Amino acid sequence: MYVLVLGSAAGGGFPQWNCNCVMCAGVRNGTLDALPRTQSSIAVSRNQVDWLLINASPDIRTQLNTHPLMQPGRDVRDTGVRAVMLADSQIDHTTGLLILRESRTALELYCTDSVCEDLSTGFPVLNMLSHYCGVNRHMLACDGSSTPVAGVEGLRVTAVALSSKAPPYSPHRNAPTAGDNVGLFIEDVHSGSKLFYAPGLGQFEPHLEPFCQQADCLLVDGTCWTDDEMARRGVGSKLASQMGHLAQSGPGGMIEQLARFPQARRILIHINNTNPILDENSGERAILAEQGIEVAFDGMLLTL
Numbered sequence: 001m002y003v004l005v006l007g008s009a010a011g012g013g014f015p016q017w018n019c020n021c022v023m024c025a026g027v028r029n030g031t032l033d034a035l036p037r038t039q040s041s042i043a044v045s046r047n048q049v050d051w052l053l054i055n056a057s058p059d060i061r062t063q064l065n066t067h068p069l070m071q072p073g074r075d076v077r078d079t080g081v082r083a084v085m086l087a088d089s090q091i092d093h094t095t096g097l098l099i100l101r102e103s104r105t106a107l108e109l110y111c112t113d114s115v116c117e118d119l120s121t122g123f124p125v126l127n128m129l130s131h132y133c134g135v136n137r138h139m140l141a142c143d144g145s146s147t148p149v150a151g152v153e154g155l156r157v158t159a160v161a162l163s164s165k166a167p168p169y170s171p172h173r174n175a176p177t178a179g180d181n182v183g184l185f186i187e188d189v190h191s192g193s194k195l196f197y198a199p200g201l202g203q204f205e206p207h208l209e210p211f212c213q214q215a216d217c218l219l220v221d222g223t224c225w226t227d228d229e230m231a232r233r234g235v236g237s238k239l240a241s242q243m244g245h246l247a248q249s250g251p252g253g254m255i256e257q258l259a260r261f262p263q264a265r266r267i268l269i270h271i272n273n274t275n276p277i278l279d280e281n282s283g284e285r286a287i288l289a290e291q292g293i294e295v296a297f298d299g300m301l302l303t304l
Contacts, residue, residue: 001155001188002045003195003219004070005300006053006063009037010223010272011092013059021233024273033280037298038063039092040199040270042219043070043081044155044186051080052152054184054197055087056096067299082151083108085140088181088200089118090167097125101132108150110138112159112179114172122169142178146187158185160211163203164244181244185211193304195219199270202244204257215264216304222268222295225249225275225284233274248277249284255291262292265304269296 007013014037015024026032038059043051049072057063064070070080084100084107086093097119100107107129111119116137119125129135140147142161149155164181166173172180183198196215204212212218223245230236240247248254248268258266268288271277276284277295288295 001186001191001193001195001304002048003217003302003304004043004045004051004067005269005296005298005302006041006043006067006070007038007057007059008269008271008296008298008300009039010270011039011090012273013037013039014271014273014278016273019235019273021235021274023233023276023278026279032278034278035297037271037278041093041096042197042269044195045080045152046154046188046190049080050082050152052149052155053081053084055093055199056084056100057092058095060096061099063298077104079103083110083149085110085149085157085184086115087184087198088164088167089115089123089170090200091123094119094123094125097129101129103133106134106136108138109135110140110147110149110157112140112142112182114166114170114177114179117172118166118170121171122167140179140182142182154188154190156187156189158187158211159183160185160198160208162198162201162208163205164200183208183211185215188304191304195304196264200244202241202246204246212261212264215261217265217267217302218258218261219267219269219296220258221245221254222248222271222277223275224272225277229272229274235274248288255288255293258293259291265294265302266292267294267296267302271295
């Protein structure tokens with residue numbers, strides 16, 4: 001199984017267009033040893049030709065054009081994207097669907113019922129796409145069942161409900177339901193390799209344990225280093241936990257949690273522009289390296 005990181009940053013990317021925090025300013029002026037990053041999205045394949053796109057970020061056009069593997073060039077109009085799967089209905093994971101409206105065929109879209117509701121009401125992307133390429137929607141159920149992926153033979157996905165809040169535009173923003181945010185346990189049924197992808201993982205709940213223990217790779221939420229990081233950078237007052245993210249440092253943080261799964265390759269993705277781990281030379285980055293935890297970057301290709 002091949003996993004291509006198309007985008008590794010949280011919403012807004014890195015640097016964020018309107019941010020002059022020390023991280024964003026540093027990468028712009030070249031004083032920070034850090035790579036710019038687009039908003040988080042990955043693609044998964046068994047043959048590096050047919051790909052499952054997971055989350056369609058606002059940067060999807062740039063991401064697909066940047067990586068030759070996503071354009072097999074078999075016809076005048078072509079793409080490696082055979083299906084799209086959504087982990088949630090957040091703007092930074094779904095706006096890219098509008099860019100894909102030029103598809104020659106209806107998009108094969110996998111999402112939970114709650115995500116489908118959000119994208120048909122509060123943010124009616126699916127309604128808009130009905131006037132362009134259209135959508136063939138496939139249900140992702142959070143009941144332990146696995147789902148094969150149309151056009152990407154040999155991949156099987158199990159959606160795992162994560163504690164979260166739906167986006168502000170969701171009709172059930174204040175009444176969370178299972179399926180607002182999911183982790184994706186992706187299996188290659190031929191090789192047996194397994195990936196657990198959860199860019200919005202805010203808590204390590206007991207029901208996640210079996211999936212994390214089986215996974216060859218954990219590609220999980222790397223949004224903030226500390227819970228109060230936004231305030232420390234002077235860009236906001238919300239805690240990471242209030243936004244549904246688990247800080248890396250501190251008791252019970254992501255570093256401590258990931259130490260329980262030494263069998264897996266452990267990689268952080270969905271990294272906020274304020275996070276010091278983006279600085280290759282930071283002390284925080286060194287701490288991750290000591291713990292055997294990697295930081296995803298755009299263009300990272302994993303072979304599992």
